[in-house]
């Protein structure tokens with residue numbers, strides 16, 4: 432079962448911690464990009480490593496015992512800040528920015544050098560992960576959340592590193608199963624298509640819809 436918690440925070444405090452988390456994650460993302468692309472010599476690399484080790488030690492002074500989890504509050508809504516695709520305090524997340532128009536979800540993301548697979552192209556696993564997130568969120572947004580049971584991904588053409596758009600929508604439901612579809616597009620058109628089935632797990636089937644969205648839903 433997923434970890435989630437209810438934590439009441441004020442709007443001012445939310446604005447503050449959002450800015451701090453986004454700032455730190457953005458800095459670390461920049462560090463990752465700089466690491467992939469640096470051409471400096473060994474001495475500069477050694478000096479940079481000392482700074483990085485010092486920053487890591489500073490952040491380690493006070494840590495959560497595990498993952499961030501998913502937190503809810505009446506004022507702040509849902510905070511999935513540790514999420515690997517969209518989490519705003521997770522530098523591993525590209526991050527994908529999601530917007531909702533009825534049941535259609537649009538994710539925008541700029542994939543730089545850290546997301547490379549084939550030379551100059553986006554890694555297929557990253558594209559699958561973005562689609563997993565977007566399709567799962569489409570099911571959740573439609574009120575029928577589920578865990579990914581099966582995700583089919585068809586890579587139609589190469590996806591060049593840079594800005595990409597992910598679209599996702601709920602196709603249909605069959606009992607506890609939600610079927611969602613989606614695409615990845617670039618300036619070249621649609622590069623990837625996906626469909627998936629998201630299943631309300633056995634342990635969540637007695638829950639209210641609100642609780643199911645909290646415990647199963649993620650995005």
Ligand SMILES: CCCCCCCC(=O)SCCNC(=O)CCNC(=O)[C@H](O)C(C)(C)COP(=O)(O)OP(=O)(O)OC[C@H]1O[C@@H](n2cnc3c(N)ncnc32)[C@H](O)[C@@H]1OP(=O)(O)O
Pocket residue numbers: 563564565566567568571576577578579580581608628630631632633634647648649650
């Ligand atoms: C939601 C917001 C965004 C989320 C983005 C991120 C999404 C994720 O990454 S989720 C993490 C990855 N997925 C997982 O870890 C899921 C792991 N698997 C599981 O938890 C379970 O196997 C689960 C929930 C999929 C199904 O198990 P369970 O609840 O026991 O289902 P069960 O009662 O056996 O089967 C129910 C139905 O689903 C079908 N089914 C079961 N597993 C699958 C599957 N993997 N694929 C397709 N169909 C399946 C069964 O055939 C059955 O169908 P029918 O009712 O027609 O006979």
